[in-house]
Amino acid sequence: MNMSDSLTKQSVISQYLPETVTPLGDTIEAVFAPSNIALCKYWGKRNSELNLPINSSLSISLAHLGTQTRLSVSNEDQVWLNGQRVAVEDSFARKVIAFIDLFRGAQGLPVRVDTDNNIPTAAGLASSASGFAALMLAIDRFYGLKLEPSQLSAFARMGSGSASRSLYHGFVEWQMGVRDDGMDSIALPLVTRWNDLRVGLLKVSSDAKAVDSRSGMNRTVATAHLYQSWPLQAAADLARLHQAIAENNFTQLGETAEQNALSMHATMIASWPPLLYWQPDSVAAMHNIWQARAEGIEVYLTMDAGPNIKLLFMADAEAAIQQRFPDMDVIAPFA
Ligand code: PMV
Numbered sequence: 001m002n003m004s005d006s007l008t009k010q011s012v013i014s015q016y017l018p019e020t021v022t023p024l025g026d027t028i029e030a031v032f033a034p035s036n037i038a039l040c041k042y043w044g045k046r047n048s049e050l051n052l053p054i055n056s057s058l059s060i061s062l063a064h065l066g067t068q069t070r071l072s073v074s075n076e077d078q079v080w081l082n083g084q085r086v087a088v089e090d091s092f093a094r095k096v097i098a099f100i101d102l103f104r105g106a107q108g109l110p111v112r113v114d115t116d117n118n119i120p121t122a123a124g125l126a127s128s129a130s131g132f133a134a135l136m137l138a139i140d141r142f143y144g145l146k147l148e149p150s151q152l153s154a155f156a157r158m159g160s161g162s163a164s165r166s167l168y169h170g171f172v173e174w175q176m177g178v179r180d181d182g183m184d185s186i187a188l189p190l191v192t193r194w195n196d197l198r199v200g201l202l203k204v205s206s207d208a209k210a211v212d213s214r215s216g217m218n219r220t221v222a223t224a225h226l227y228q229s230w231p232l233q234a235a236a237d238l239a240r241l242h243q244a245i246a247e248n249n250f251t252q253l254g255e256t257a258e259q260n261a262l263s264m265h266a267t268m269i270a271s272w273p274p275l276l277y278w279q280p281d282s283v284a285a286m287h288n289i290w291q292a293r294a295e296g297i298e299v300y301l302t303m304d305a306g307p308n309i310k311l312l313f314m315a316d317a318e319a320a321i322q323q324r325f326p327d328m329d330v331i332a333p334f335a
Contacts, residue, residue, distance in 0.1 A: 027072035033133035055234035066130035074112035132159030133166035200311035254300030
């Protein structure tokens with residue numbers, strides 16, 4: 001066993017905490033973190049205890065779409081999701097409480113967690129990203145930890161990898177880092193703003209997915225020979241995205257994001273047992289997007305570990321695309 005195998009979330013986090021972690025007051029004002037969509041995806045871990053990725057990734061945050069979370073003192077641990085109490089033995093509640101335990105300790109005072117998503121939970125719209133980012137911010141405030149932004153990002157990443165990026169708005173890069181303890185595997189915001197960029201959300205299904213992204217990634221890394229090409233693809237795409245953002249080149253941004261997403265899905269399909277998150281309606285929407293492009297409307301797609309499609313386009317194409325996809329929700333990430 002080498003050193004990095006023995007590191008746990010707890011052993012890394014505890015080095016940055018005061019000796020005693022207790023609430024500053026009875027409650028806090030709810031804190032918000034946005035959801036995000038990766039243009040260069042995170043797929044595969046080099047350390048699954050700490051969620052350290054095999055490749056760096058780059059995302060765009062979804063402005064007002066995300067999660068709001070509040071912590072309060074309570075006489076027993078309680079988790080409330082979208083106004084409904086969740087049983088403590090439920091897997092969602094267990095993940096939330098286990099994450100809080102990393103900071104307050106398993107013997108810590110009981111808390112009530114109120115968390116509200118304005119995006120469909122577990123439907124490939126990355127609610128775990130905004131969920132863990134908002135929970136991290138709420139923990140920092142409730143216990144008065146005053147953690148640095150890099151530490152908040154590193155610790156949110158231990159809840160869910162993509163949560164490292166949900167601490168920021170706009171374009172965000174999660175640098176994979178090289179350290180065993182992952183303290184350099186953190187997200188940083190890019191300064192560039194694209195006021196005319198639009199993200200369209202096309203809901204194909206809001207059912208919870210059958211295979212979560214953690215198991216999906218592990219299966220792909222363990223069984224798909226095709227996965228060997230993924231780190232090279234991701235590194236090349238990341239460089240192309242940086243160039244596209246710097247040069248304000250939407251065509252390059254869209255083409256790169258679409259090819260990156262489909263390359264990731266190709267590695268999933270090449271896993272065993274095969275992993276195909278697409279539904280027939282996802283494929284129909286893809287063809288519709290490609291048809292629109294053939295007709296001269298500049299629109300690209302990306303997809304995460306789920307059946308839903310996200311469209312990328314500029315404001316001047318919005319009306320034409322909305323006509324093709326009347327049910328699509330449009331987000332202006334920089335508005
Ligand atoms: O953060 P996780 O464990 O839910 O993984 C996210 C994986 C993808 O959404 C498919 C890609 C990404 O970079 O967000």
